[in-house]
Amino acid sequence: MAKTEPAGHMKRKNYEKHLEGLQVELCHLQDFVKANNLRIIILFEGRDAAGKGGTIKAITEKVSPRVFRVVALPAPSDREKTQLFFQRYMERFPAGGEIVIFDRSWYNRAGVEYVMGFCAPAEHERFLTLCPLMEKYIIDGGIVLIKFWLEVGMDEQERRFKARIDDPLRQWKLSPMDLESYRRWYDYSRARDLMLKKTSTKHAPWYIVRSDDKRRARLNCIAHLLEAIPYQRVKKDKVELPPRSDRGHYNDQVTLRGMNFVAERY
Template identity: 55%
Template structure:
């Protein structure tokens, strides 16, 4: 496969803004039509799932579009049916739920790291297609995306995070362990696809060597796969402000205000620009 060239920054930002405006249109359709949308983000560590989710939700209503990123299960949750704790996070009418990792943890990290038994893994592969068919049969729109990145690019991004204080939190011992278990994760992913890439809920692979290109491709595909339509919104008008009834604002000297840090920037004594090194990787 020929490596795609890096997407021009100005072209990326222009198209991203256009797609984000379409996401707002899709959100309004989902809200008014009472639809339910589930989008699953899976893939290699540092493949760009979080960045894609961030751009999707940037202009959406957080009451409608919500990110689900569950921590490790508690002892009580471990005693439940595996899918049970995910069910409570499924959308109600008019909602979008974006799963930053999902029930597919069992087919990936739990399988590779030995956090589940062989029988639990096999049971998951049997039950998952049934579970997803039930969701779809009930009217949920389900989309599944696998973010794919090369071993060299993953290692490069890991090294960047080791020295980047803004992203150091993204690294965990389990993440670093994935470097030494690359082929194990590859085999687990292949087996997962064999059992769960079903006609009703296909896996869509997002090549993410270039994060900008990956975000554009993924969002464009999501929009093209959801049958949303433009819906007319209620026209709003600002009411006329009534005449004053004599209210006087409390004297500022009686209030505790935050310091005017912004004035330091205007004086030239401050200012800092953070550039995400992973967005500019090559």
């Protein structure tokens, strides 16, 4: 199914040219993080269809999953519901040389849980009070914390939802919860405003990314990320392929005769 480009949005060719350069720098950042044993958390929040998944994919598609680790937690299990609220998130925090990206995070309590009534008002209020203290504890412990809120407009969210309805490759992205969040747009707006007011602090500010144009949003987000983490290129010795060992009388293709090969249909 052909996808129509919204008027004024960045063209794919221009986007890919800029993205390639930024992804090269992400590889340099990766080397620096490994060499210096840094611990970094990047979290993404925003409305449904704001572009979180696409932005995270643009960040991670050219780097090692052993360094850039994506965490997208499902609803808590019965056991997790009995734990401290932050506990299941802290279990996924980075060790030295790791960057953990949260595709939604503990801020679920300030968003979907609050708006949908999955937590009590007192639990929501307690979260907003304790969250800045918890984040100060994280940062004082040596972890770099970067928080992004992707801000999509009402009309653009509607366009994306309708595109998901009509596209069999994207229908899985549209859940009953998405439809309910669409209906409660202004409830989410008020929850967003309260969250930003209470938890955008000097030590852990929120950075808002306008995401009506997904391509520009991805580029702007990666560029900010690279500026937020001072890094230098790590010098590495030039790699040269060693000579292969002597095979003697062995032929590693002859030994495959008679095995089950996948049909070459293409």
